[in-house]
Amino acid sequence: MSKFKRSNHPMDEEAWGALRSEMLQVFTPGAPIDELALFAGRQKLVQKVRDAVISKGRHAAIFGERGVGKTSLSSIFHFDLSKTRKVVYVYIQCGSEDDFQTIWQRAFRRIVFHIDGQEYGASDLVKGEVTPDEVEVVLANFGNALLPIIVFDEFDRVRDDKTNILMSETIKQLSNSPTSCTLIFVGVADDVTEIISQHQSISRALVQIRMPRMYPDELKEIVTSRLRGTPLTITDNALWRITYLASGLPFYSHALGQACALLAIQNKNTVITEETVSASINECFNDLDQTLIDSYVKAVTETRKGNIFKHVLAACALAEQDDLGRFSAASVEEPLSAIMQKPMRGPAFSFHLNELCGAERGAILAKSGSRSHYRFRFVQPIIQPFITMKSLSTGVIDNDLLTRFAIERQRSLFA
Numbered sequence: 281m282s283k284f285k286r287s288n289h290p291m292d293e294e295a296w297g298a299l300r301s302e303m304l305q306v307f308t309p310g311a312p313i314d315e316l317a318l319f320a321g322r323q324k325l326v327q328k329v330r331d332a333v334i335s336k337g338r339h340a341a342i343f344g345e346r347g348v349g350k351t352s353l354s355s356i357f358h359f360d361l362s363k364t365r366k367v368v369y370v371y372i373q374c375g376s377e378d379d380f381q382t383i384w385q386r387a388f389r390r391i392v393f394h395i396d397g398q399e400y401g402a403s404d405l406v407k408g409e410v411t412p413d414e415v416e417v418v419l420a421n422f423g424n425a426l427l428p429i430i431v432f433d434e435f436d437r438v439r440d441d442k443t444n445i446l447m448s449e450t451i452k453q454l455s456n457s458p459t460s461c462t463l464i465f466v467g468v469a470d471d472v473t474e475i476i477s478q479h480q481s482i483s484r485a486l487v488q489i490r491m492p493r494m495y496p497d498e499l500k501e502i503v504t505s506r507l508r509g510t511p512l513t514i515t516d517n518a519l520w521r522i523t524y525l526a527s528g529l530p531f532y533s534h535a536l537g538q539a540c541a542l543l544a545i546q547n548k549n550t551v552i553t554e555e556t557v558s559a560s561i562n563e564c565f566n567d568l569d570q571t572l573i574d575s576y577v578k579a580v581t582e583t584r585k586g587n588i589f590k591h592v593l594a595a596c597a598l599a600e601q602d603d604l605g606r607f608s609a610a611s612v613e614e615p616l617s618a619i620m621q622k623p624m625r626g627p628a629f630s631f632h633l634n635e636l637c638g639a640e641r642g643a644i645l646a647k648s649g650s651r652s653h654y655r656f657r658f659v660q661p662i663i664q665p666f667i668t669m670k671s672l673s674t675g676v677i678d679n680d681l682l683t684r685f686a687i688e689r690q691r692s693l694f695a
């Protein structure tokens with residue numbers, strides 16, 4: 281991947297500059313992956329989407345949390361998919377104002393058919409209003425020598441209910457027809473039905489692909505593969521720290537990995553250590569979505585001098601969670617006691633937990649369960665790593681505390 285060769289000669293200004301440019305390109309906190317070589321792990325999921333495309337009459341829905349890598353997966357899975365059929369890949373990013381008509385009009389504008397030696401734009405073949413039937417008739421022009429794939433990314437953003445029903449009908453219609461075209465719907469959701477209504481008649485035709493968070497090894501690979509072949513190296517502990525802070529979300533591996541590489545280069549140092557990671561945290565906030573930063577600020581606003589919302593939130597981010605990201609008030613006690621350096625039992629902060637669920641503090645947490653068994657979770661899970669990092673950079677928690685409550689715990693889980 282890299283143009284660099286390790287050598288014993290000291291690097292000159294030009295070489296440091298070239299290395300910096302490379303780090304700016306290979307780490308992509310702001311963009312999905314669009315090259316196979318840069319896509320880490322996820323092989324089973326890639327195979328699942330490929331199988332859906334190859335199987336006749338099948339379509340797919342890729343869903344999961346924000347920032348987990350859905351667009352990247354849907355952008356790379358089709359490379360080298362078939363030796364016998366040419367892949368025609370069409371990508372549409374849907375928006376809140378879209379409906380069935382506008383989505384298909386946009387898809388058709390990107391499709392060209394070659395019929396009897398002549399070229400036709402798909403839009404020119406549409407007769408009147410676009411209906412599921414019309415979609416099938418138009419897409420039939422692809423013929424069987426091609427492998428057409430149409431991806432509708434951010435389909436969850438479409439608000440129009442009718443679009444959802446019409447798309448389900450289109451899936452049904454296409455899966456019962458000889459058309460070889462595969463439709464792929466991508467969106468933020470916990471459950472496939474939040475993306476596309478699942479009446480029984482399409483359940484066999486629609487392959488559900490839930491994207492979980494990434495494994496530590498995959499997150500490590502994001503960093504190590506980008507440093508491989510360059511003069512930069514990273515210590516094991518630094519790699520663990522980045523991996524822990526990323527919490528399964530590749531965005532944070534990119535943002536932190538890049539910030540560390542740039543800082544090391546600025547200091548003309550070729551080794552990334554735990555200190556480099558700590559010193560890079562503030563820098564990586566520049567890549568974050570501003571709305572996340574705003575919701576943290578709202579949650580911890582000091583209405584009274586010395587309130588402890590910052591501390592409670594930091595303890596929530598360090599609390600032990602179940603598989604669904606939920607934690608109890610009891611699991612907040614230990615990290616909060618360590619942060620406050622005095623025993624903190626439930627009643628001392630139950631008010632704060634409730635307030636953090638309320639509108640006034642932006643409802644950053646949500647509560648479920650019954651009185652004796654309340655469970656809390658971050659409404660936007662992507663904010664949790666940010667809270668940990670912000671708490672570190674503002675001194676609410678220190679590295680020892682992070683190591684004790686989080687890094688060692690995770691390390692023992694994956695060792």
Ligand SMILES: Nc1ncnc2c1ncn2[C@@H]1O[C@H](COP(=O)(O)OP(=O)(O)OP(=O)(O)O)[C@@H](O)[C@H]1O
Nearest residue numbers: 308309312319320346347348349350351352530531
């Ligand atoms: N397998 C991967 N290997 C390396 N980097 C990845 C991988 N998957 C995703 N990324 C990186 O993670 C970040 C988020 O990826 P992506 O935009 O694909 O996620 P998403 O689920 O579509 O996000 P959103 O919910 O915001 O649409 C990007 O910086 C991207 O480069």
Ligand SMILES: [Mg+2]
Nearest residue numbers: 350351352433
């Ligand atoms: Mg996306």
